[in-house]
Each structure stands twice: as C-alpha cells, then as structure tokens.
Amino acid sequence: MLQLQNYIQGQLVPPTAGRYLPNIEPATGQVFSQIPESDAQDVALAVQAAEAALPAWRQLPAEERGQLLVRISELITRDLEPLAQAESQDNGKPVSLARTVDIPRAASNFAFFGTAAQHFASETHFQEGVALNYTVRHPLGVVGCISPWNLPLYLFTWKIAPALAAGCCVVAKPSEITPYTAFLLSKLCIEAGLPAGVLNIVHGTGPAAGQAIIEHPTIKAISFTGGTKTGEHIARTAAPLFKKLSLELGGKNPNIIFADCDLAEAVRTSLRSSFANQGQICLCGSRIFVERPIYEQFKQEFLAGVASLTVGDPQEEASRQGALVSEAHLQKVLSYIELAHQEGGRLLAGGQRVQVPGRCAGGYFLQPTVFEGLAPDCRVNLEEIFGPVVTLTPFDSEEEVLTWANGTEYGLAATIWTRDLNRAHRVAHALHSGIVWINTWLHRDLRTPFGGMKNSGVGREGGLEALRFFTEPQSITVKL
Numbered sequence: 001m002l003q004l005q006n007y008i009q010g011q012l013v014p015p016t017a018g019r020y021l022p023n024i025e026p027a028t029g030q031v032f033s034q035i036p037e038s039d040a041q042d043v044a045l046a047v048q049a050a051e052a053a054l055p056a057w058r059q060l061p062a063e064e065r066g067q068l069l070v071r072i073s074e075l076i077t078r079d080l081e082p083l084a085q086a087e088s089q090d091n092g093k094p095v096s097l098a099r100t101v102d103i104p105r106a107a108s109n110f111a112f113f114g115t116a117a118q119h120f121a122s123e124t125h126f127q128e129g130v131a132l133n134y135t136v137r138h139p140l141g142v143v144g145c146i147s148p149w150n151l152p153l154y155l156f157t158w159k160i161a162p163a164l165a166a167g168c169c170v171v172a173k174p175s176e177i178t179p180y181t182a183f184l185l186s187k188l189c190i191e192a193g194l195p196a197g198v199l200n201i202v203h204g205t206g207p208a209a210g211q212a213i214i215e216h217p218t219i220k221a222i223s224f225t226g227g228t229k230t231g232e233h234i235a236r237t238a239a240p241l242f243k244k245l246s247l248e249l250g251g252k253n254p255n256i257i258f259a260d261c262d263l264a265e266a267v268r269t270s271l272r273s274s275f276a277n278q279g280q281i282c283l284c285g286s287r288i289f290v291e292r293p294i295y296e297q298f299k300q301e302f303l304a305g306v307a308s309l310t311v312g313d314p315q316e317e318a319s320r321q322g323a324l325v326s327e328a329h330l331q332k333v334l335s336y337i338e339l340a341h342q343e344g345g346r347l348l349a350g351g352q353r354v355q356v357p358g359r360c361a362g363g364y365f366l367q368p369t370v371f372e373g374l375a376p377d378c379r380v381n382l383e384e385i386f387g388p389v390v391t392l393t394p395f396d397s398e399e400e401v402l403t404w405a406n407g408t409e410y411g412l413a414a415t416i417w418t419r420d421l422n423r424a425h426r427v428a429h430a431l432h433s434g435i436v437w438i439n440t441w442l443h444r445d446l447r448t449p450f451g452g453m454k455n456s457g458v459g460r461e462g463g464l465e466a467l468r469f470f471t472e473p474q475s476i477t478v479k480l
Ligand code: TXE
Pocket: 146, 147, 148, 149, 150, 173, 174, 175, 176, 204, 205, 206, 207, 209, 210, 211, 212, 214, 225, 226, 227, 228, 230, 231, 233, 234, 248, 249, 250, 251, 281, 282, 332, 384, 385, 386
C-alpha cells in the first residue's frame, strides 16, 4: 500500500515514532494509503531544517527564488493529469474539477508569487529638507502553513508560494484527510532543486502535528485555513507567543438575485456556486435570496439544473457531483438536513444519501439538496454546513435582503445579480463581506485581497497582502 512520507531537510523521511494513519478514498470508503502520524519531534526536526536553510534563502536574490518557484509551477503543469487523479481519489471531487480548477490554480500560485517577488517594493517618506525615511521589508523567518481538505493542493500552495517568495522558510502541514497531493508536491520540489530545508512538509493530525507547529517558539507566523473553531483555538495558542496570524475561516455566503438580472446566467452560475466541489468551498453561496417577482421562475429553472447534476464516481467524466470528503462530514451534513426539516423547511430537491453501484458502493455520496420556507435567522441559515445544501428565500426590498445577508457571524463572500450598476455598487458597499462578486462567482485575480470580515477570519491573503504578511517592515530614517 502507498505510504506517504514527510519532507524534511530536502529528504522524504518516515515519522520518527514510526506510526501511520489510514487514508480513506471517499468515493469507495476504502483505505488506499497510509500517512505519517507525525508529532512534536518531527515538527522540531522540520523547524531545525528550516532555520538552517533560512540565512541562504533570504539572501538569495528575489529573481533566483522566483525562478525556483516558477520551475515548481512548470512541474505541476507537467504532472497535471496524475495530480488531478490523486486529488480526486483523496478528496472525492470529480476529476474534471481537479483538472480544471485545483491543479491549474496550484500551478498559478507558484508562477504568480515566483514573479510577484520581483515586483514587491516598499515605501519612502521624504520630509522636505529634514529627513528621508525608508522602509525595508525583511522576511519574517520560519513560518507555519496549515491547510484544509476541501481544495487540498490549491490552498496549500496559496500559502506556501508567497511565504517562499518573501524569503521565509516554511513548515507546512496539509490536512490529514487529504495529504496525497502535498506528498507529490514534495517530490516535485526535490526535482525542481529547491534547497534542502526551505520547505518542509509534516503530515499528521491537527492535535499532534498541527498543535506542535502553532506552539513552536521559533515559528514567527501561522497562515491557516480551516474551520472557525480551529481558528479560534489557534489564535488563543499563538497570540501569547506573539505570532503573526492569517486566519481564513468559514463562511455562510449570501447569493442575492434581483429581478432585473440575466436570469439564465444567474441560474447557471448559482448551480456552480451552490454545488461545486459538493458545496465544500468556503466561498459557496449557500443562502440564495431571490427578489419575489422572479422567485418562482428562478426556482423552477434552478431545480431543473439541480436535477441534471449527476452524482457518481468522481473518476467518471460525466459525474458532476463526487463524494463528500469523509463519513464524519457526510453525517454532519445529513444532521443539518434533518435540522432543516425540524425548522420547518420544505424540501425541494435531494436530501438523501446516494448509493453509487460498483466500486463506489461504500462511498460518501449525497444528493444536491434544496430547501425553501426557512426563516432567514434559523440555524440552517446561520451556521456553516459546508456541503451540497442550499436554501431559497424570496425578498421584497434591498433593505430586507441586506439585513438578512449581513445577519450571520460570517462575512467571507457574497454574490449580487443585477443589471442596475448603481444598485450593484450600493449593495456591494453595504455588505459586510470581504469579497463581493457582481454577476459572477469564484472569479479570481491573484492580486486582489482574499479573506473575510467578522468570524470569517483575520488578515488577507493574495498579492501584495500575502507578501506583506510574510515580511516585517523596518523603518530607517536618515537626517538630512
Ligand atoms: O477543519 P479543521 P475540519 C469548516 C467546515 C468544516 C469544519 C470542520 O465547516 O465542516 O470547518 O472541518 C488542522 N492546531 N471548514 O475539522 O479541523 C487540521 O489538521 C493546528 C472550512 O476538517 O479546521 C487541518 O490541517 N492545526 C474551511 C486544518 O487545521 C490544527 C475548510 C483544518 O482542519 C489543529 C475546511 C490544531 N489544534 C473546513 N486542529 C474553509 N474555510 O475553507 C486542526 N488543525
């Protein structure tokens, strides 16, 4: 059976305690690989390796660091197909999605930050006749990157690439639920000639390996994406150690559809924003608010689209919905479906586990599910479900829908559908949301700030924000 290894000091190595965890393929429910169950000892070795590599790495010209990152990007692109297959097997997502979104975006992350490092500049503040103040941005040092299971390689590289570009050395941990592509990445880093210790990948659970990373006194910053509860715990642990924190947490995103929108486009994109990756994207729009005059028409067309989403073996090209990531997560999502019934919701589509015949008989499949008739402030409409479950709610005015849209503890992303430019801007400005899309969804430009307001997180990733996060400004003043 495939046995993954840690990547420490440029080598693939077993965990020091020799313990492994089973890794399950969500589409079959079968164990297909073993992953290192690393602990504080492995993390300590990784930190040592990173510290030793730091002086040479931070002094390397940005152009040379960038060339290595671009080389990694090229190798990811070369291996697009096997990486997409691995991501699909490990996560349960349709291979077509991994091929068109996850893996290309992982390659873009390295290419983008590989070149961005050369464009990164700092400020000068000139005081006429008195002084020249200039700012130098030093790499923070050794940093920790911890990522989740929903977009495994994509979110892992979204953190690692800017950290390396900024001149930091990294100790990274992928989710123990989806570690496979991070392991394949470590092989590509060796092939690319990344100097030993610059990037170290430690596999294992959150409470053991993850905890050791957030507690380690040498690690200067933690970049984390995952659940809000875990983010809270990380903040509590890391704050007294004065670590810099970037936390990308959950969302409960509104999708607001005004009567004057391009309905066909709104329906098509809302199907994606509801169910892409089985709804397991923090940016999915799980609360769909539709202006009353088009509510029934939207509902009919949307439900027709839902009926066409084939749930099936993620390896098959025709499958539009794969498996949920784990049995535990499937049970969590099913419990919210039960709650939606209890809270008085009317089930319009789905709601049941799916038995896919053949090799996938033991997989964690769920029908795409739609409810209506739920109060905007019921638990189903306030809590993050993180699965293929959405609610439809009619609204009568801009004020009403803004109150509902802003009425959760989250503020990650929102989508607005309208042809009225003034309204689009007005509503966008009034939304308490770190990201707003107008007449589109999941449109990404890697230069824009990425992250949430309220309990959706602290700090922003992307572009210069990420490079600023991984560096420390120093102000130097010269008296004239
Ligand atoms: O995430 P966790 P889980 C949401 C979603 C989901 C819920 C829980 O609602 O149902 O979170 O998912 C590591 N110290 N999102 O439990 O545990 C862990 O090993 C250090 C939203 O799977 O937050 C993994 O690498 N690290 C989300 C990472 O944290 C720790 C994506 C995320 O796992 C740790 C995923 C600890 N003490 C889930 N405990 C998004 N925002 O995209 C855990 N980890």
